[in-house]
Amino acid sequence: MANKKQSVLLLSVMETWGGGEEVLLNLASRVQGFCFYLATPPGQAAEIFKQHRLTVFEAASLKKIYRKKNRWTGSEKLKAIISIASAVLPLILFLKRKKISLIVANGNFAALFALPLVFLFKIKLVVIQHLLYDQDAYEGKLLNTIAKYADAFVCVSKSVLANIKPFFSEQKPRQSMVIYNGISLPVNKQNAEGNNVPHEEIRFAIIGSIIREKGHDKIIEVFSELAKDFSQCRLFIFGNPRENESSQFFYQSLQEKLNYFNITDKIFFKGYVADKEELYQQVDVVINYSMVPESFSLTVLEALAYQKLVIAANEGGPAEIIQHGVNGYLVEPRNKKALLQIMMNVVTQIGYESMDEIRKNGRKTVEEKFSLNQFAEEYKNLFDNVLSGNK
Numbered sequence: 503m504a505n506k507k508q509s510v511l512l513l514s515v516m517e518t519w520g521g522g523e524e525v526l527l528n529l530a531s532r533v534q535g536f537c538f539y540l541a542t543p544p545g546q547a548a549e550i551f552k553q554h555r556l557t558v559f560e561a562a563s564l565k566k567i568y569r570k571k572n573r574w575t576g577s578e579k580l581k582a583i584i585s586i587a588s589a590v591l592p593l594i595l596f597l598k599r600k601k602i603s604l605i606v607a608n609g610n611f612a613a614l615f616a617l618p619l620v621f622l623f624k625i626k627l628v629v630i631q632h633l634l635y636d637q638d639a640y641e642g643k644l645l646n647t648i649a650k651y652a653d654a655f656v657c658v659s660k661s662v663l664a665n666i667k668p669f670f671s672e673q674k675p676r677q678s679m680v681i682y683n684g685i686s687l688p689v690n691k692q693n694a695e696g697n698n699v700p701h702e703e704i705r706f707a708i709i710g711s712i713i714r715e716k717g718h719d720k721i722i723e724v725f726s727e728l729a730k731d732f733s734q735c736r737l738f739i740f741g742n743p744r745e746n747e748s749s750q751f752f753y754q755s756l757q758e759k760l761n762y763f764n765i766t767d768k769i770f771f772k773g774y775v776a777d778k779e780e781l782y783q784q785v786d787v788v789i790n791y792s793m794v795p796e797s798f799s800l801t802v803l804e805a806l807a808y809q810k811l812v813i814a815a816n817e818g819g820p821a822e823i824i825q826h827g828v829n830g831y832l833v834e835p836r837n838k839k840a841l842l843q844i845m846m847n848v849v850t851q852i853g854y855e856s857m858d859e860i861r862k863n864g865r866k867t868v869e870e871k872f873s874l875n876q877f878a879e880e881y882k883n884l885f886d887n888v889l890s891g892n893k
Contacts, residue, residue: 507537508603508889511596513612515566517545518744520711521800522608522632525658525683529606530556532878536885539600541593559596563588566611582614590618597623603889606630610641613648620651626888631657634665634797634818645669653888656681656881658798659819665797681884684877685803687869688779699786704849705736707785709801712743712753717793719756724842726763732849737769740781782808787848790814791833791841799823803872806830806864811857813844823872829863 512526530538531554540551540558543565551558567582596602597619604626607613613629620627629652635641645666649655654677657663663680699705706725710716718739725737743753760766775781788805790796795818802820805812812830814820824830831848834840851857 507535509537509539509600510604510606510885511600511602512538512540512606512608513564513616514540514542514547514608515564515612515615516547516608517543517565519547519550521683521798522630523547523550524800525630525632526606526608527551527554527556528684528874528877529881530554532874533882533885534878535882536604537600539596539602541596559592561589561592564612564615586615586618589615593619594622597625604628604885609633610644610648613652614644617648617651627652628654628656628884628888631655631662631666632797634662634795635669637668643669649675653677654679654884656884658683659822661795661818661822662797677884677888679884681877681880682872683798683800683803684872684874685800685807685868686874687807688782699784703734703736704732704787704852705738705785706787706789706845707738707740708789709740709781709805711741711749712739712756713749714752715792715794717791718752719759720793720836720838721789721791721841722756722759722763722765722769724838724845725769726765727842728845728849729765729768732846735768735849738772738785739769740772740775742774778804778808782810785810786852787811787813787845789841789845790820791835792818793836795835796820802830803868807868809861809865811848811852811860812864813841813848823867825867827860829860829867 512529514523514526516523526540530540540556541564542548542551542558542560543562544560548558548560563585565585567578567585602625605616605619607616607627607629609630609632616627619625629648646669649670652675655675657666657678657680660680663678708718708721712718729735743749760769788801788810790799790802790812792815798819802812802814802823806829812824814824814830814832815835816832817835821832824832826832831844833844
């Protein structure tokens, strides 16, 4: 008789879809030998998981609590405790019904919901670390508590692993490692018909949620300078603002900035485009130039996989993916002059054979280092080791 598959609960606290949710979907659909379930709040992410025919346990109390200031207020802490307490009983019933052996928490806040279950039932816990923290960040300090019960911390880049280590004092995690995110490779259509970029235009793109940290405003300022000398350039902005007030205000300020620079005919807000093929057919160059270091960047991987030129800040996860001048371009962070120079170089050389070589190298990088097969194999080995008790 074949061995029965062990059950794994993937625990998320996000209503909207993002890179972390993409990782959970890849775990559930790619890692063989386990039976996966999703626990998540109702919302966009839950609906996408269900569209992929995954078993989803929805609980409104799983929702992440966002603080309004740099530190948590007493009321915010109380609200978080109430949310965790409200989720415990339904999760206990679900765990028993599905005979869960392992919980994979998508970030530290999700891990807080898992801790009572781990403490009560001695269930194994793996926590995926997606973020880079300031050294005085309250969220980072939670790591010491979580480390007491977690069997492993998985970091999505070497930058994340190096970032979390200073937060551990006496309590060290049992295991901590880097497993890079992987993506599904699109069909290689380079030089094939179907590219929607007119030959007389060069299209740059920013892809992701419209939030201040992504640096849309700085990129727009640089692009306005570029467009003075290169009228064939366009900037497409893919993504929507988030529902919170700061993101909405930032989005409004960007539209005002377009009017101020008088470039409304060269910059276009395209909204959220779910179809990656449709999105990347419209662009030549992807800019990933966040104002804060990014822990990884699925956008960078996707752009490389579609053989697009990539310009990224030389820090965090993107600096581990891009090799300057080989498979893309790295730019000094928060330096508008340096960004402008790179963009000008790309525009003047975009038709050269050297650019074709960079595009091909980008695709090769994803094939060799960031495939979903490698991602799935590394996670399977981790789950096997954790469940077998190996340290």
